[in-house]
Amino acid sequence: MGCLGNSKTEDQRNEEKAQREANKKIEKQLQKDKQIYRATHRLLLLGAGESGKSTIVKQMRILHVNGFNAEEKKQKIQDIKNNIKEAIETIVAAMSTLAPPVQVACPENQRRIEYITNLPNQKNFEFTSEFYEHAKKLWQDDGVKACYERSNEYQLIDCAQYFLDKIEIVQQSDYTPSDQDLLRCRVLTSGIFETRFQVDKVNFHMFDVGGQRDERRKWIQCFNDVTAIIFVVASSSYNMVIREDNLTNRLQEALNLFKNIWNNRWLRTISVILFLNKQDLLAEKVLAGKSKIEEYFPEFARYTTPDDATPEPGEDLRVTRAKYFIRDEFL
Template structure:
């Protein structure tokens, strides 16, 4: 009798081991069958999508080659001229009076960049420096929620002596802070743990959004980036429209699209550093009268997170939210690692 029971037990163990091996083989086959994942990166203009792509380039592609670094050096210098021009116009619009000597410099600067084909020279550098040193221009910069100006402008104005050097090479932080609106489609592929991740970034300006639908097929993960600090800003394309309101509308149209209702959704509530600073100057209630909570980071970020989550129709779909600072490489690495691991766990478990 004992021998008979032992034989049955041994047989069950053998069958269990066999089934386990079969399951492992099936999982391995499926893993080998699909070793690439497509991530579609969407968001309205100036949300920080391009910075996320740059971070992936730094973390998984070894950074930037000489050609790209040279390109950014030229863009940073062009941006400095353009951003000072924006500040000068805004100071006039906001009735911020410059000292007489600064008005003379302002007029020379505007005349020079308008009529001279020279992109960058000692005269331009010196005039930008002198203008940036004026308290009135700094005051204007602090009121930038009233007009369109990248928040990283001060970062570069403060570095103008370094940027002016002939042998200037943009650092990693310089490139991360440099603003270039995405036009068309940018694709980046990189390998992590023997899996290929294809990241597709499509421009977020209104004129670019019509191109989004062409990239909806075969998406494994939809990443939607939201600039939290945009709650008090107006659209570049239409100054009567609030940026956050526009973002909510675009988000609703996108995430509830038929293509995505079974896809994993990742929401990046971005620019938390700038959001915290803006909260000190502009109350949420000024732009969103329905807000009743405290004007602190914890309550306001939760308010916006819930506004976006409430839009998602398929309540059972896989959705994760993250508070992010796009220029913080360590933070972005951790967040992407969390996203990657959760995707892999779900993918593997679906075949067990």
């Protein structure tokens, strides 16, 4: 009775061997990728609109990802110019809608207001020397400055003063944004943006998600395998209202949002880090004394600074009290 020999050819055996080796390499790479994945900290930035989440991402990029290259800086120039246009348009428009309204200090500037009011609302607006001249003169007007001082009564971007003070620099043909300009530049975040960086050989993936109410439905897409949520609060927003309804206090909106996240049973295994942002702006408001916290949060009148509070070097104790009050509202 004859024996059946090995029917596989030499080529087939070599092919199977190569396949086994390829599978081993794939398995090894998968294990390696899994280890890297487990060693990567995924940070999700959440918070109400205009709390400064995108600024934190930009700071991480400047500090840990070689910053922004020349081409990226060039692309940001248009956004910065748009910030100037939006700022002066918003202030000028508010002058007649505030109660009581605000008048220009110099009658000659009324024609400049008319010029700004009639600017076209187009994406690629041409920034002429005429525009800069009118914007510059208006920003120097005491009436316009008085309207700016009441910016908590209407919606104005945080970087308004910063860039209006820099009109002379920004309008130069050879202008290149500084890192501070890039940090201050305001662009509405819509969607989900990921930034990867490394600190002391530890990998981080940071996800920035829009904070406006209509953007929050996208948050659920980001919760999977998140190491920690960094909840960002604009400390200076105690006297402002949200853009969405021009009614709800911004700090109260942040408090409600934080409590919803904290009490969400699906997020109980995720660490939550509270990041109190814009404390420099908070200090300015407290020291100016025009918008008192107790007018918006009556409980502040009875608040006592904790015994273990640690003021910053040279910090006014009124600012320290305000900072700790806002912290304790969340905690």
